Amino acid sequence: MPPVSARLPVFPWDRLEPYKAAAAAHAGGTVDLSVGTPVDPVPEVVRRALAAASDSPGYPLTHGTPALREAIAGWLRVRLGAQSADPAHVLPLIGSKELVGWLPTLLGLTPADQVAFPELAYPTYEVGARTAHAEPVTYRDPVQDLDPTLVKLLWLNTPSNPTGRTLDAAELRRIVAWAREHGILVVSDECYIELGWETEPVSVLHPDVCQGSHEGLVAVHSLSKSSNFAGYRGAFLSGDPAVVRELLAVRKHLGMIVPAPVQNAMAAALGDRAHVEEQRARYARRRTALRAAFEGAGFRIEHSEASLYLWATRGEHCWDTVGDLAKRGILVAPGEFYGTAGERFVRIAFTATDERVEEAVRRLA
Numbered sequence: 001m002p003p004v005s006a007r008l009p010v011f012p013w014d015r016l017e018p019y020k021a022a023a024a025a026h027a028g029g030t031v032d033l034s035v036g037t038p039v040d041p042v043p044e045v046v047r048r049a050l051a052a053a054s055d056s057p058g059y060p061l062t063h064g065t066p067a068l069r070e071a072i073a074g075w076l077r078v079r080l081g082a083q084s085a086d087p088a089h090v091l092p093l094i095g096s097k098e099l100v101g102w103l104p105t106l107l108g109l110t111p112a113d114q115v116a117f118p119e120l121a122y123p124t125y126e127v128g129a130r131t132a133h134a135e136p137v138t139y140r141d142p143v144q145d146l147d148p149t150l151v152k153l154l155w156l157n158t159p160s161n162p163t164g165r166t167l168d169a170a171e172l173r174r175i176v177a178w179a180r181e182h183g184i185l186v187v188s189d190e191c192y193i194e195l196g197w198e199t200e201p202v203s204v205l206h207p208d209v210c211q212g213s214h215e216g217l218v219a220v221h222s223l224s225k226s227s228n229f230a231g232y233r234g235a236f237l238s239g240d241p242a243v244v245r246e247l248l249a250v251r252k253h254l255g256m257i258v259p260a261p262v263q264n265a266m267a268a269a270l271g272d273r274a275h276v277e278e279q280r281a282r283y284a285r286r287r288t289a290l291r292a293a294f295e296g297a298g299f300r301i302e303h304s305e306a307s308l309y310l311w312a313t314r315g316e317h318c319w320d321t322v323g324d325l326a327k328r329g330i331l332v333a334p335g336e337f338y339g340t341a342g343e344r345f346v347r348i349a350f351t352a353t354d355e356r357v358e359e360a361v362r363r364l365a
Ligand SMILES: Cc1ncc(COP(=O)(O)O)c(C=O)c1O
Pocket: 036, 094, 095, 096, 097, 098, 100, 122, 157, 160, 161, 189, 191, 222, 223, 224, 230, 234, 235
């Protein structure tokens, strides 16, 4: 059997290992701004809900408990303005990476089908296409760059990892109109939607974009970043009823089920705003401090109006920047990990503790 892993790109983070070792040799230890993994406590309201559902001997529902589905639909309506969100048309996920990696397979795409994603993107969109034997293609502007007779699945990512760029309602509407005209399914990865700084990110399910119908649209949301939920694995999708129904049918057969205690914790997280605002305030402080420090050290920041990252360049190859910062004990992600268009940028995550962020600021001064 030819190994499936041979079809997939090299796991990029392994290439950072020598720089990790260099950063660790710094007397003050590493300031790791490379991976966007939460470092603050899981909110008390979430932990209590997980514990309260720990006696869960039976199989959970693939579709999610009625309470969770109501909580998701309520959040979509209140927080994102998706007025027609319906608890019947949502689906919990075992983290959103799971869906990104498996969606082309779950939809039954074939080698004749293209899966399109931004030229600078989270690497799992490509992994998902390759796992399904579909053809991965990238775009700058989907309407201009893609052949609508070949593309079956169009990934949007707003706000974007790695650039922090958001697509406004007019831009989303233009892309959705084109995709609908050609029968292309639009799946919008909105896992950073709670993390707008200089903008209020818009969902593809907002009436200004979808025009009151979810046909041909799916939005994907994650609790990982806004609720420090990455270790629990909890996300969800919502949108086109026919697509949700089909994914539910397939996922039931495949055992893609969110554990019952996690479902309870998700519902609690979605019902509480206080912890999201508290976490946003932490990230806002860290972002402001790091932005000033990196700009002061000669970096130019592009986009970055939302998400957990600063997309920064010093006008040189990304590995030179990574190497130089590693000598100062600061670890960042090379832009090349997200596509060749990023080879002169680095991605700086502000998921480090206040103490580590202060240390980075000192070292950059
Ligand atoms: C764009 C994007 N999508 C999806 C994910 C996966 O997040 P999770 O699986 O924690 O929901 C990430 C994680 O960093 C991401 O950056």
